[in-house]
Amino acid sequence: MAIPILVVDDSAMSRKLVIKALPPEWDVEVHQAGNGQEALNTYKSSKAEVMLLDLTMPVMDGFEVLEALKRDGSKPFVIVISADVQPKAQERVKELGAIAFLKKPIKTDEIKQVLKEYGLLS
Amino acid sequence: MKMQSLSPDQTDTLQEIVNIAMGQAGDSLARVLDSFVKLSVPRIKLIEVANAGPGIIKLVNNDVLITAVRQSFYDDLSGEAITLFSAEGCRDLSDLMGYQTDLDPHTEREVLFDVSNILVGACLNGIAEQLNANLSFSAPSLIAENTTAGALLAPDSLPWDYALQVEVNFSLEQRNFISHLIIMMAEDAIESLQRSLDVFLETS
Numbered sequence: 001m002a003i004p005i006l007v008v009d010d011s012a013m014s015r016k017l018v019i020k021a022l023p024p025e026w027d028v029e030v031h032q033a034g035n036g037q038e039a040l041n042t043y044k045s046s047k048a049e050v051m052l053l054d055l056t057m058p059v060m061d062g063f064e065v066l067e068a069l070k071r072d073g074s075k076p077f078v079i080v081i082s083a084d085v086q087p088k089a090q091e092r093v094k095e096l097g098a099i100a101f102l103k104k105p106i107k108t109d110e111i112k113q114v115l116k117e118y119g120l121l122s
Numbered sequence: 123m124k125m126q127s128l129s130p131d132q133t134d135t136l137q138e139i140v141n142i143a144m145g146q147a148g149d150s151l152a153r154v155l156d157s158f159v160k161l162s163v164p165r166i167k168l169i170e171v172a173n174a175g176p177g178i179i180k181l182v183n184n185d186v187l188i189t190a191v192r193q194s195f196y197d198d199l200s201g202e203a204i205t206l207f208s209a210e211g212c213r214d215l216s217d218l219m220g221y222q223t224d225l226d227p228h229t230e231r232e233v234l235f236d237v238s239n240i241l242v243g244a245c246l247n248g249i250a251e252q253l254n255a256n257l258s259f260s261a262p263s264l265i266a267e268n269t270t271a272g273a274l275l276a277p278d279s280l281p282w283d284y285a286l287q288v289e290v291n292f293s294l295e296q297r298n299f300i301s302h303l304i305i306m307m308a309e310d311a312i313e314s315l316q317r318s319l320d321v322f323l324e325t326s
Binding site for chain 1: 138143148159
C-alpha cells in the first residue's frame with residue numbers, strides 16, 4: 001500500500017527536485033502544497049503520514065506549520081528540507097517535533113537514511 | 123536592446139538557487155552575530171534600470187534613512203550587489219558585534235563593509251557554485267550614507283538598460299536590524315546566466 005506523503009515548498013521547482021530525490025523503491029502517493037496554510041489543509045484531506053517541509057515560505061512558514069501541528073496534537077513524521085541552514089533553525093524545528101533536518105539541495109541517500117531510521121522504509 | 127526575459131522554468135530554477143544561496147548567507151551572518159536570522163522568500167524580476175530607484179523605494183520606506191554599500195562582481199556572471207542598511211540596523215550591528223554604541227563613522231563603515239562582504243560573498247558564491255560559474259568581487263564601497271531611498275540610485279548610475287534584480291531580506295528577531303540585498307545582473311550576463319540555468323535544469 002502506498003503511503004500518503006506531503007511535499008511542501010513554495011517553489012514548484014523545489015518540490016520537483018524533492019520528489020525526484022525520493023528513493024525509487026519507496027511506495028508513496030505524493031501530495032503537494034505551496035505554502036504552510038495549504039499544507040495544513042492538504043495534510044487533513046490527504047492524511048499524509050510523512051511531510052517533507054520547507055521553512056521559508058510566504059503566507060505561513062515551516063516553523064508555523066510545525067507549531068500548528070503540535071497544537072493540534074497531529075503527529076506526522078516531518079522531515080524539514082531547507083535552505084535555511086542556521087544551527088538555530090535546526091534546533092528549533094527539532095524542538096517543534098521534526099524528526100530530521102536536511103539541507104537543500106537534497107540527496108536521495110540522506111532521505112533514505114532518515115526513513116530507515118524511523119522504520120518508514122525497509 | 124530588447125531583453126529576452128527568463129522562461130518560467132528558468133525563473134523557478136533561479137529562485138531555488140537563490141534560495142539556497144540566501145540560506146548560506148543567512149547562516150554566515152547568524153554565526154557572526156550569534157543571532158537567529160529571519161529570511162524572506164527571494165524576489166526575482168527583470169527590470170529596466172531606469173526604474174530601479176522607484177523599486178527600491180517600494181522596498182524600504184522613503185522616510186527611512188539608509189546607508190548603502192555596493193560591491194561589483196565579475197567573471198562568468200557580472201553585475202552589482204547593493205546592501206541596504208537602516209540607521210537603526212547599523213546600531214544593532216555594532217552592538218551585536220561588540221562595539222560601543224556610538225561608533226565613529228570610520229568604524230561604522232568597517233562594520234557595514236564586513237557585513238556586506240559576508241552577505242554578498244556567501245550569497246553570490248552560493249549562486250555561482252550551483253551554476254559552476256567563477257566569480258570575483260570588488261571591495262565594498264559606500265554609495266550612500268543616511269540618505270532616503272529615492273536619492274539612492276540615480277537613473278544613470280548603472281551603465282545598462284535592463285538588469286535582472288534579485289532581492290533578499292535578512293532580519294533579526296527582537297532587533298530592528300533589517301538588511302536588503304539587491305543583486306543587479308548586467309544584461310550581457312543574463313544570457314550566460316540563462317545558459318547556466320538550462321544546464322542546471324537538464325542535469326538536476
